[in-house]
Amino acid sequence: MPRNPFSLTKKENHYIINIWGRVPADTYQDDRKEKKAMRDYFHADTSAITKNANKAIAGIGIALMLPCLLCFVSLFFDFRSLYNNDFTLMRILLIAGCVVLWMISSFVIYVISRSRVRHQSRYTYFELQQDNAILSRYVGTMRSGGKKILVRQLYIIPFDKVSINHKNGNIIFKGSIRKYEGDSDHLGYHIGRDGLKFDNWWYDNNGFTEVKNLTLPHSFTKQKFIVRCFRAAQKRSIRIAEKRLELKRASEAALAKRREEKKLPKAMQRKKPVRRVYTELPTFNRNW
Numbered sequence: 372m373p374r375n376p377f378s379l380t381k382k383e384n385h386y387i388i389n390i391w392g393r394v395p396a397d398t399y400q401d402d403r404k405e406k407k408a409m410r411d412y413f414h415a416d417t418s419a420i421t422k423n424a425n426k427a428i429a430g431i432g433i434a435l436m437l438p439c440l441l442c443f444v445s446l447f448f449d450f451r452s453l454y455n456n457d458f459t460l461m462r463i464l465l466i467a468g469c470v471v472l473w474m475i476s477s478f479v480i481y482v483i484s485r486s487r488v489r490h491q492s493r494y495t496y497f498e499l500q501q502d503n504a505i506l507s508r509y510v511g512t513m514r515s516g517g518k519k520i521l522v523r524q525l526y527i528i529p530f531d532k533v534s535i536n537h538k539n540g541n542i543i544f545k546g547s548i549r550k551y552e553g554d555s556d557h558l559g560y561h562i563g564r565d566g567l568k569f570d571n572w573w574y575d576n577n578g579f580t581e582v583k584n585l586t587l588p589h590s591f592t593k594q595k596f597i598v599r600c601f602r603a604a605q606k607r608s609i610r611i612a613e614k615r616l617e618l619k620r621a622s623e624a625a626l627a628k629r630r631e632e633k634k635l636p637k638a639m640q641r642k643k644p645v646r647r648v649y650t651e652l653p654t655f656n657r658n659w
Contacts, residue, residue: 410600415495415590417488424484428477435469442466494523494555497591499604501611502566504528508588510552525551525558526585527567530605531612537598542587549579 442462494509506526513520526548533546551558551574559570569575591597 410596411499411604413497413591413597415491415588416592417491417590419590420484420488420491424480427480431476431480432473435473439466439469490521491590494521495588495590497587497597499600500562500567502608503530504533504601504604505567506585506587521555522553523555523558526582527551527579528585530608535598535601535605537594540589540594542591542594542598544585544587545583548582548585550582551579553578 442465446459446462490509490512494507496507498505498507506528508524508526510522510524513522528544528548529546533544533548536543536545557571558574560567560574561570562568587594587597
């Protein structure tokens with residue numbers, strides 16, 4: 372009877388195949404228990420941008436309201452100026468100009484803030500992966516060659532080379548951290564069995580600067596929870612790496628033992644072909 376490819380034998384029952392490779396089942400179960408209370412992806416909080424935009428609109432409105440109020444008071448108490456049409460018209464135009472200026476400035480601030488919120492929520496995030504953490508920060512927009520380019524910074528934080536500290540409301544990473552900065556389209560990446568790989572292979576080993584300290588932006592709230600998730604992911608990565616190394620050594624030892632058991636007698640072994648070396652290569656004359 373053919374074997375069901377989706378069934379596991381007694382030996383294979385101790386292992387689970389997932390996106391990180393063939394790891395022991397108890398490790399996978401421990402990770403599944405941790406994931407109930409942990410998260411691997413964190414968005415930046417954009418409420419501060421909206422609050423600052425509202426404060427700017429209110430501040431401009433208050434500043435423009437003062438000359439309008441003075442004009443209203445002068446029109447209300449100075450009845451003689453009503454007979455002076457030029458002076459009255461000037462104050463009415465001043466009031467209308469302040470209102471129009473406030474409306475235009477409010478609209479511009481609103482458009483800029485909404486654009487920044489949209490880009491910030493999409494390109495600013497903190498992600499925990501198999502072997503490292505990834506911090507992406509939106510920097511701004513620029514034009515090059517008539518095209519609009521979104522610029523962002525990308526930090527690759529390996530778990531085995533970085534330590535984390537939480538002091539005075541700041542999350543600080545210390546260690547060997549890779550920093551990329553450039554066009555957002557060029558910094559695309561994907562996660563596979565071998566870990567993080569950039570869509571443009573050149574960035575795998577080039578195009579970065581190494582930094583020793585990195586502070587997580589304050590736009591990421593719940594910092595204690597982020598620290599707890601980072602340390603859990605760091606322990607999980609180290610544990611899986613150790614289990615993989617043990618499994619690799621065990622498989623290599625079993626393979627070596629199997630080869631020794633199936634070793635053929637010397638008379639039956641295939642002889643290596645003798646490599647012939649020519650002292651002088653033939654020459655050809657094509658001038659005929």
